[in-house]
Amino acid sequence: MSTTVQTASGKAKTMVLNMGPQHPSTHGVLRVILELDGEIVIKAEPVIGYLHTGIEKNCEKLTYSQCIPLTDRIDYLANLSNNLGYCLAVEKLAGIEVPKRAQYIRVLLTEMTRIASHLVWLGTHAIDLGAMSVFLYCFREREEILKIFEAISGQRMMTSYFRIGGLALEPPPGYLDWISGFLDTFPGHLAEYEDLLTENPIWKLRTQGVGVLKLDDAIAMAVSGPSLRGSGSDYDIRKYFPYSSYEDFDFKVQTQTAGDVYARYLVRLGEMRESVKICRQAMQKIPPQGPFRAEVRGLVPPSREEMKTSIEGLIYHFKIWTEGITPAPGQVYQAIESPRGELGFFVCSDGSNRPYRVKVRSPSFVNLQALPHLVVGKLIADVVASIGTIDIVLGEVDR
Template identity: 55%
Template sequence: MAIAPERPRIYQGSRIPSPIPSVLEVREDLRTSEDVLTVNFGPNHPSTHGVLRLVVDLHGEEVVGLAAVIGYLHTGFEKNMEQKSWWKAITYAPRIDYLSYQNNELVFVLAVEKLLGLEVPSRATWMRMLLAELNRIHSHLVWLATAALELGAISMFWYCFRERDRILDLFELVAGGRMHTRYFQVGGLAEDVPPGFWAECAKFVEVMPKAVDDYEALIDRNEIWLERTQGLGLLSADDAIALGQSGPVLRASGVDWDLRRAQPYLAYDQVDFRVPVYQEGDVYARYRVRMEELRESVKIVEQAVRRMPGGPWIAEDRKVVLPPREELHTSMESLIHHFKIVTEGFSVPEGEVYMTVESPRGELGCYVVSDGGPKPWRVKFRAPSFVALEATATCMRQALVADMIAIVGSLDTVMGEVDR
């Protein structure tokens, strides 16, 4: 699997535990000694990003055994979505990953559109891309804030949340809600973009790169930060691919892979951006990838604001798309369509599709099966956080208990998405 043959070897062979790839088992000689202490880390612990439980075997300070236990936030989203019409099921998607909600919404809507064979107007496509990138910045900011907080850089939290709040203000301007906007509709957008948005968004584009400079000034060359992130949580490119890692974790292991460029969706083939790749495969590399992605996402937002096409923001297909509000008073057909879509929902042709987007955490997939009726037969999300946690055992080899927090943090998992 020579993906990046020029990358340096960060370790020989594979470090994936065997026979269970996700469980690091205590070595035979240590198992009989009385010096190994089993500690339950979580499910309620301030640094586990939610309700992750790690069962850790410690030999002094060293982590010699590890198993991740999940499921504490299982809410049955997929089962619920099977009970709702396609139209209502969109509401569930953003709640799965509550930090990158628009990307979740997007992947589900794209999957339904693929089944329907629906053409989306270009204004909606560009607006979706703009919001998906704002959402990426939002998600990376929350990651940076909390990951730095866990390692003691408390002020990072305030700085990052300052900019995060500006993004939430933008979402509020567009969709009326700050989180879980449910702004993407099958066929386009729920509403047109309010005119005041563009000026505010342009202001944000100006502020954000300077804010990233501030973050870097605070921690990029900070001795403590470097000491606690460099050379830790190693994951080689081959191990990362074998473990199905994606997104910043994969790119920090030297694999030049980004779905936005490898398999362009929306309008990503028409904008200019760079995919940051680092070879070291450690916590610091993952941090660097995300920092550079912040800058690249700002660039995409800037281009989207500048080049936003005009025209309709939702498709014309009246069997799927709600008619304009004002028509309901004058047109009998519009009223019927509105009533049918809201009560029964629209039918989606029989078939199965697997749609993917590059979410802030990596490849976010959505497998949708339709039986031709008004409700999804099956919805399955491929959650990048779920997969990222599989790599904890590999990353945590030879780690100390204090490094564990930095390593788990660097995988950027959102438990809502892990447990779904």
């Protein structure tokens, strides 16, 4: 397929190049239709939907707590962030106050998730641009985090560990020691990645001035997360609309002004450092004892102890696991700062035991829409860098 356009020198042939959906650098099944004038991209059109699984529609036939395992599968690199977003939305809808201990454990684990997700991003982004060894190092560290998740929740990736009202289980004894062991070594590993990349002339040539996203365009396209902060805005939901007690933590929002691939790289590396700081603060704050789940009659399951010893507890336990919970009719929108940006859950209740409508505002979907701003007018060789830098997860784009 080819079309002709009018150029300054008269008629010129352009070429339409189909990239994907099966392409190793599209990080999933993304198709981009590129129109090229020589080596210059003059039009880029992302085509999505190859991974659409109807998660939002499926939620409508499940009870509120049955939806949690589906949220894991939306963004399969940041499962706990998705769990958190959905649980916070339902808690807001039902008016459940989560105990501080559970809130701090949630913060600790979502920040570990952020590190794990950024590691996958860094590894795959570097391998896209030809830096093979960084990929191996990043996955080595990510594996350590997944082992910790497995020990805590029973699953490496599909954790479903956050539940409506708190956590699924009391974390196992010694979990803080494992996390602390990871946090002790991780800053050294980060320095290793920086040694390999930050001042590397090839890395700089491939990333500096490439895929520039201007701040005005970013806001008009509602780009969020590190992709927006690389362009100069400090919009971070953890600071702007704090949730799960983020207001108790002291951390700096990472911003850069250049708006190019290199700037977003620096933002994400900085965020990993800040996440380590937040994790350490959370470990200080988590009380060793205390409830890991709210005690709300009829909305949150009672403790095992209560279920086994009181008839009332048994009744509520039975009712919640057979019938589910029934929040009052209404609709809420709860956004959290996922590793990719503003992850919003819109949950609408009609007063029954199933959500009437669940809508996921996925950051990848919205950020991907801005891809043409990054690549049009630039070289085709930089398209791969520009796709990698916005850190999309196709499961989340298509839901």
